[in-house]
Amino acid sequence: MLFSLIIKQMKMLIRNKQPLIILLVMPLVLITILSNALGSMMDGGEEVAIQANLLIVDDSSWVQEEEAIKLFLEQEGVTGPPMDALLSQFKNSDPVELLKNTILTSDEMKKYIVTDYKQTVDLKVTRQDKNIDGILSIPSNFRLNYIKSVYFNNADFAELSLYLNQDNDIRASIIESVIADWKSGYTQSAALLDAGLSPEKVMSSVNSVEKIEQVLESNERKIPASIYYTVGMLVMFALYIPAFLAGFALQEVQWKVYDRILLAGVSPILYALSIFFTGTLVAFIQQAIMLLFGMFVLGIQWISLEGMTVIVISYSVFVGALSALMTTLQFRTKTEGIANVFNGIFITVFSFLGGSFFNIRDISEILGKVGDLTPNGATMSAILSIQKGQDLSVIWPFMFAIYLLVVVCVLLSIVFFPRRGVAE
Numbered sequence: 001m002l003f004s005l006i007i008k009q010m011k012m013l014i015r016n017k018q019p020l021i022i023l024l025v026m027p028l029v030l031i032t033i034l035s036n037a038l039g040s041m042m043d044g045g046e047e048v049a050i051q052a053n054l055l056i057v058d059d060s061s062w063v064q065e066e067e068a069i070k071l072f073l074e075q076e077g078v079t080g081p082p083m084d085a086l087l088s089q090f091k092n093s094d095p096v097e098l099l100k101n102t103i104l105t106s107d108e109m110k111k112y113i114v115t116d117y118k119q120t121v122d123l124k125v126t127r128q129d130k131n132i133d134g135i136l137s138i139p140s141n142f143r144l145n146y147i148k149s150v151y152f153n154n155a156d157f158a159e160l161s162l163y164l165n166q167d168n169d170i171r172a173s174i175i176e177s178v179i180a181d182w183k184s185g186y187t188q189s190a191a192l193l194d195a196g197l198s199p200e201k202v203m204s205s206v207n208s209v210e211k212i213e214q215v216l217e218s219n220e221r222k223i224p225a226s227i228y229y230t231v232g233m234l235v236m237f238a239l240y241i242p243a244f245l246a247g248f249a250l251q252e253v254q255w256k257v258y259d260r261i262l263l264a265g266v267s268p269i270l271y272a273l274s275i276f277f278t279g280t281l282v283a284f285i286q287q288a289i290m291l292l293f294g295m296f297v298l299g300i301q302w303i304s305l306e307g308m309t310v311i312v313i314s315y316s317v318f319v320g321a322l323s324a325l326m327t328t329l330q331f332r333t334k335t336e337g338i339a340n341v342f343n344g345i346f347i348t349v350f351s352f353l354g355g356s357f358f359n360i361r362d363i364s365e366i367l368g369k370v371g372d373l374t375p376n377g378a379t380m381s382a383i384l385s386i387q388k389g390q391d392l393s394v395i396w397p398f399m400f401a402i403y404l405l406v407v408v409c410v411l412l413s414i415v416f417f418p419r420r421g422v423a424e
Helices: 002-015 017-043 062-075 080-092 095-103 142-151 169-187 189-194 199-203 208-219 225-254 257-263 268-296 305-333 337-354 365-371 375-387 392-416
Strands: 052-058 113-118 134-138 161-164
Touching (some): 017 225, 017 268, 052 169, 062 142, 095 169, 134 169, 161 169, 225 257, 268 305, 305 337, 305 375, 337 365
């Protein structure tokens, strides 16, 4: 019987042109228009998709270590003009200064890493700062140990510490790539000197930017307009499904069809379940069609299909629960006022906060967080997160918000759904 009710409601949707136009034709047309009209603006900008924040804590400097370096050279029997020449060479090839003034200050590198410098900090406190993606701690004797190990084959190797924020693996990977490249350069200085090459010249031309772009390419991609608006229209137009199903249910009440269904022995709960499953099925089909349209017409390469499946099914379940709740409210009020208000106000507000029209975070980060609490906003954020290449675990907070709303809608539907025929 449940299957028969679902088939009946699906036929009512298919036989009406207005639902098909609004649920399928309009979103596909809008996706095409918005992707082409705003594609150049969204895709052609110079802004980098991600930027890491690096803090360099240098407990010393060349000036502070110079006397200790001179004392070491004297102990090695180097004095007079040879000492002055070595000091000049050491200073020019100081790896810390090369990192600060050459590698990190290049225009290309600045697009990927924002660097701050401090002399002393409390590492335990600083490492708790979520705005810092990496901390490079350079000890006070780094330059002296570097000279000993590279130029005099001393066993005291120059050590430093790199702390990475694991809450964002991608930004941490960017910093790790640059520092690894830099370390590789200065640890090979001895071999470079033997070959007659200047460490300064080699280290200033390291391919850190290329490595960063490889990290970004393998971990996170920039969201083009085609993906953004496909997802935006997908979550927006799915919200129209509950109003259509509730409207058809109210028509059945007005035409006495609902009463005849109850007289045939169908329980009200079973009827409400049929609305729930119909809404879920229609939402899933609608989203699948839009995603396939994006793939085959717009050339979108959807990634993380497992995550996409989880998100689409979850959002479809919410649409089904909302359909049951809206049907319940219309049965209680015996008018289409609930659906009209929802279509006219709530969908517009939810779509604005959820980011279907544009990225709401460009206006306010607070509004963006509020938008993530809406079902469409949570779904959109979840899809865009995994389309950037982030780990699947990033979607679970959004899924929690969606299923919390599903539970609320289902409970309200059970409590308020009429147990008998809806009287006129």
